[in-house]
Amino acid sequence: MSSFENNPSVKKYMSFFDEQAKVLPRSRQVTLRAEILSHISALLPENAEPEAVSVALRQLGSPVEIVSQELEMSPEPTTTKGGRADRVALVVIAVLATIWLGLAGTPLLLTTIAPTPGWLLIACGFVMIISAVALVMSLRRLRH
Amino acid sequence: MAQNTASTQLRRGVIGPCILVLLCSGPRYGLQLVRELDEVGGLLTSQGTIYPLLNRLQESGFVTSQWEVESDERPKRYYQITQAGREEAETFKRDWGHFTQSVATLLDQLPTKNTDEETK
Structure with missing residues (x-):
């Protein structure tokens, strides 16, 4: 210095x-x-x-x-139509991911009542993981 | 208050082209430009505000810049004018002539009107 x-x-x-x-x-x-x-x-x-x-x-x-x-x-900040459309898309993704997370989790809850095929549980688990990742990523992008 | 606002707007409008006119004669770093602008007086409110102006001129493609190190001194950022900047400076010089002539004509009429009102 x-x-x-x-x-x-x-x-x-x-x-x-x-x-x-x-x-x-x-x-x-x-x-x-x-x-x-x-x-x-x-x-x-x-x-x-x-x-x-x-x-x-x-x-x-x-x-x-x-x-x-x-x-x-400086140029105008990007609160343009494009910017707003991105935020709307992220909200839609977050909502859909939440819904899929809920739907995919239902068969897992059903295993406590009745036997559920293994392939169904694996598929639901896979969908839950994808939905959770999509939800987290969309929420993080929305925060920024 | 109205006059201060008009002067402020006027200064804001001409400072960029004035910097381009100075750069037409060769590259300069920020403090050099500030000193030359201070010699004519009244164009910069404070020295540091020249850097956002220079950045804007660079983003507009009118100037380019590069950092240069001179012996043991801290690096200095030299600005040089581009061809687009030269054309902009030429346009400004041409338009300024018309502009000042028009304003001067209007201002010349003012004392005559005031005198007429006082004698009524």
Whole structure:
């Protein structure tokens, strides 16, 4: 780490920047961070006085302002028709998987009442596994 | 308040093309561009906001960039203009002439109208 990065004011500034920049895509966070640090490095001489550091950071501008500008410049977020259709499809998959899970589980419950063919139990078990995986994956995608 | 909003919008509208015009004369890194913009004054609200602008220009295909390391210094990201960027800068220079002429004509009329109202 360069000497200016160890400066308390710079560390505090970059920590605040990192907090504000969380709303940005990861790759953009990394690039913008590198550019800000490069900018500060070019602005400040080696072992700059605290007052010079404060002036430089003031001229650089608040991380809030920089991130706001970045968000303003970014393309529209993908809450488009395509995005919504994907979410609807995932909900349908989750519902169907739940229904199949229930249906496939019924013969397993019936074994307590009456003998059930082995092949049926194996088939139901297979369907239950597939349904459970589909349900879990669709719920995970919906959460993101 | 209305004037501040108009000035803000105006600044936002011209800052990108102004950066392209500067890059027409050669590649520059962020702080270099900031200093040249500061020399003419009033175009950037704060220095750090130039980086989102440059990113947008790059995404639009008007500039490209590369990181360069100079001796013991921290790497700097140099921006250079593309052909599309040059064409955009040329279009801006042409349109700006018409735009300023139109606005100047309108503004010239204002003192005359105010004087007429005062004498009534």
